[in-house]
Amino acid sequence: xxxxxxxxxxxxxxxxxxxxxxxxxxxxxxxxxxxxxxxxxxxxxxxxxxxxxxxxxxxxxxxxxxxxxxxxxxxxxxxxxxxxxxxxxxxxxxxxxxxxxxxxxxxxxxxxxxxx
Amino acid sequence: xxxxxxxxxxxxxxxxxxxxxxxxxxxxxxxxxxxxxxxxxxxxxxxxxxxxxxxxxxxxxxxxxxxxxxxxxxxxxxxxxxxxxxxxxxxxxxxxxxxxxxxxxxxxxxxxxxxx
Numbered sequence: 001x002x003x004x005x006x007x008x009x010x011x012x013x014x015x016x017x018x019x020x021x022x023x024x025x026x027x028x029x030x031x032x033x034x035x036x037x038x039x040x041x042x043x044x045x046x047x048x049x050x051x052x053x054x055x056x057x058x059x060x061x062x063x064x065x066x067x068x069x070x071x072x073x074x075x076x077x078x079x080x081x082x083x084x085x086x087x088x089x090x091x092x093x094x095x096x097x098x099x100x101x102x103x104x105x106x107x108x109x110x111x112x113x114x115x116x
Numbered sequence: 117x118x119x120x121x122x123x124x125x126x127x128x129x130x131x132x133x134x135x136x137x138x139x140x141x142x143x144x145x146x147x148x149x150x151x152x153x154x155x156x157x158x159x160x161x162x163x164x165x166x167x168x169x170x171x172x173x174x175x176x177x178x179x180x181x182x183x184x185x186x187x188x189x190x191x192x193x194x195x196x197x198x199x200x201x202x203x204x205x206x207x208x209x210x211x212x213x214x215x216x217x218x219x220x221x222x223x224x225x226x227x228x229x230x231x232x
Binding site: 031033035040041042043044045048050058088090092094096097102103104105107109110 | 125218
């Protein structure tokens with residue numbers, strides 16, 4: 001199994017450009033999410049989805065859009081990149097946890113994005 | 117909102133010795149989950165250990181163990197018999213048990229250096 005696959009691994013954008021970070025998982029996980037990692041701040045939740053057709057905002061959603069048309073894919077879109085979006089981005093998935101369940105998050109290997 | 121604080125930006129340990137990483141969290145909830153993740157230079161996020169708040173017994177995974185102090189809202193990680201492969205960033209994370217899904221709140225991380 002591939003697990004959680006993120007593409008690309010690295011990307012450089014100019015301010016104002018748009019792009020989509022791809023995330024795909026082959027574990028039939030209902031739950032998928034995007035985090036950004038910045039030095040000293042750990043990982044912060046951008047958007048998440050509890051199933052196809054359902055998305056919601058996390059802690060730092062501004063400047064990012066998501067959609068979930070299939071169970072497998074959860075792309076993250078930057079419509080107009082800004083230098084503040086320079087970061088490492090992680091996609092993570094798991095089975096849907098009810099409050100009493102605790103299936104672990106599976107992470108992709110990250111995308112390092114630089115906006116100049 | 118919950119917050120997770122890791123007060124040690126960096127810790128250094130001699131190979132074969134023990135190091136303890138600190139983590140405190142702020143929550144008004146009584147039921148939750150706590151995690152330690154390891155991030156080596158490869159950028160991969162690896163689950164090291166997890167603790168359910170309702171369990172009084174501290175979790176242990178081989179050379180990794182936690183000291184969970186619920187009243188003090190403290191969740192430290194002890195790495196025994198440190199190995200060169202333990203060198204990495206370590207993140208403490210919190211998940212509410214009252215919310216569905218799998219949203220984690222991360223601390224800022226502690227870098228562990230292992231000296232041969």
